[in-house]
Amino acid sequence: MPPYRFSFGPWNLSDGPDPFGPAVRGSFTFVEKVKLAKEMGFDALQFHDDDAVPDLDARSSAEIVRQARATKQILTDHGLVAEFVAPRLWFSPQTIDGAFTSNDAADRSYALERSIKAIDIGHELGTNILVLWLARDGTYVREAKSVPCAMRYLVGAIDQMLEYDKNLRILVEPKPNEPTDQAYIPTVGHAVALSYQTSDPTRMGILIETAHQILAGLDPSDEMGFALSFNKLWSVHLNDQSGLKFDEDKSFGEVDLRRAFNQVRVLEENNYGNNGEYVGLDVKALRTQRKEVSAKHLANSRETFLWLLDKVRTLNRRLYAELVKQRDYEELTRYITAHLLGVQY
Ligand SMILES: [Mn+2]
Numbered sequence: 001m002p003p004y005r006f007s008f009g010p011w012n013l014s015d016g017p018d019p020f021g022p023a024v025r026g027s028f029t030f031v032e033k034v035k036l037a038k039e040m041g042f043d044a045l046q047f048h049d050d051d052a053v054p055d056l057d058a059r060s061s062a063e064i065v066r067q068a069r070a071t072k073q074i075l076t077d078h079g080l081v082a083e084f085v086a087p088r089l090w091f092s093p094q095t096i097d098g099a100f101t102s103n104d105a106a107d108r109s110y111a112l113e114r115s116i117k118a119i120d121i122g123h124e125l126g127t128n129i130l131v132l133w134l135a136r137d138g139t140y141v142r143e144a145k146s147v148p149c150a151m152r153y154l155v156g157a158i159d160q161m162l163e164y165d166k167n168l169r170i171l172v173e174p175k176p177n178e179p180t181d182q183a184y185i186p187t188v189g190h191a192v193a194l195s196y197q198t199s200d201p202t203r204m205g206i207l208i209e210t211a212h213q214i215l216a217g218l219d220p221s222d223e224m225g226f227a228l229s230f231n232k233l234w235s236v237h238l239n240d241q242s243g244l245k246f247d248e249d250k251s252f253g254e255v256d257l258r259r260a261f262n263q264v265r266v267l268e269e270n271n272y273g274n275n276g277e278y279v280g281l282d283v284k285a286l287r288t289q290r291k292e293v294s295a296k297h298l299a300n301s302r303e304t305f306l307w308l309l310d311k312v313r314t315l316n317r318r319l320y321a322e323l324v325k326q327r328d329y330e331e332l333t334r335y336i337t338a339h340l341l342g343v344q345y
Helices: 030-039 061-077 105-125 147-164 188-197 210-215 220-229 257-269 296-313 317-325 329-341
Strands: 006-008 044-048 081-086 129-132 169-172 204-209 233-237
Touching: 006 296, 030 044, 030 061, 061 081, 061 105, 081 105, 105 129, 105 147, 129 233, 147 169, 147 188, 169 188, 169 233, 188 204, 188 220, 204 210, 204 220, 210 220, 210 233, 220 233, 220 257, 257 296, 257 329, 317 329
Parallel strands: 006 044, 044 081, 081 129, 129 169, 169 204, 204 233
Antiparallel strands: none
16 A cells, blocks of 8 residues: 555544534544544544643643543553644634734633643644644724734744744645635735745645635645745645635535546645644534544545556556657546546556
C-alpha cells in the first residue's frame, strides 16, 4: 500500500445535532472513537485543545498536563499518534468578537493564553504542530474593525507563539466566511502572505480544507498546488462541498469525483506525505445515519482517496504528455473521463 498516512478529528464522529435540531443518536466515548479510528485504518487523530483536555478553561496547569498525558496514553495503547492540536478560539464568551483580532485587549490576551495552553497540550501529546482556524477573526459589519490593525494583532500573537516554543510549527487553515461574514484570512494566498509577515516564515505552513476553497470560489487542487510551490502545504482536510452554502464537510469525492481526483493527483505528483504530512479528513456524518453506521463517511472517504490514488498511478503518462504537447486538451479531458469511468480508451 502507499506511504500515505490518514487522520481525522474526534468531532468527525458525532451524535448528529445541527443548528435546527438536537442529537439523533448515541455518542461514542473517546476510547470508542480511538478504537474505531484504528479499525478503519487511520494512523493519527487531530485534536482541538479541549478534545484532549475537556473543560480546559476551568483547569489548573497541573490538571491540564495530567489530562493531556491520560489522552496520550489512550492513543499509545491503541497504536495511534496525535497529528496536531488546534485551540478552540470560537466558543468562549471571550471570543465573541474574534480571538486575536477582537477589539477588546482582554479578549486578545485570552486568545493568546488559550493558544499557549494548546501548545503545552501538544507537547504532552507528542506533536509540535498547532493549527489555527481563525473562525471569528473577521467581521460581520465592515466598520467594526480596522483591517491593518487586525493584521498587526494577528502577526503579533503568532510571533509570541513562535517565540514561546522554538520548535513549534503553525499551520493556518483559511476559510472565507462562516461563522463571520468576512474572514481576515479567507484564502491560501492570504495565509501564505501572512506567514511572511511573521518572525519565522520557515515555521509557518498551511492546512487546506477542500470545502473552504470551494466556498471561496477556488479550485482545491490548484490551491494545494499553490501552497506546495511555497513548500507550505503541511496538512489537508479533504472533504467535499455542494456549491455555495454552509460548510458541508461532505464525504471526500461525493459531489465531484473529478475535483477529488485532481486533489489526489496534485498531492501524489508533488510527493505530499514525504515529510510526514498526513492525509487529514474533515468529514461530517449525515444526520440521517444510525449510530452503528455513523462512521462510514470516514472509512469511505479514506477508501475513495485510495481508489483515486490508483487512478492517478495508472494514468498513461506517455499519452498524457503527448496530448499536452499537441495542445489537444479536448482529447485530454476525454481521456481522463474514460480513465475515471474505467472505459476502454
Ligand atoms: Mn469544513
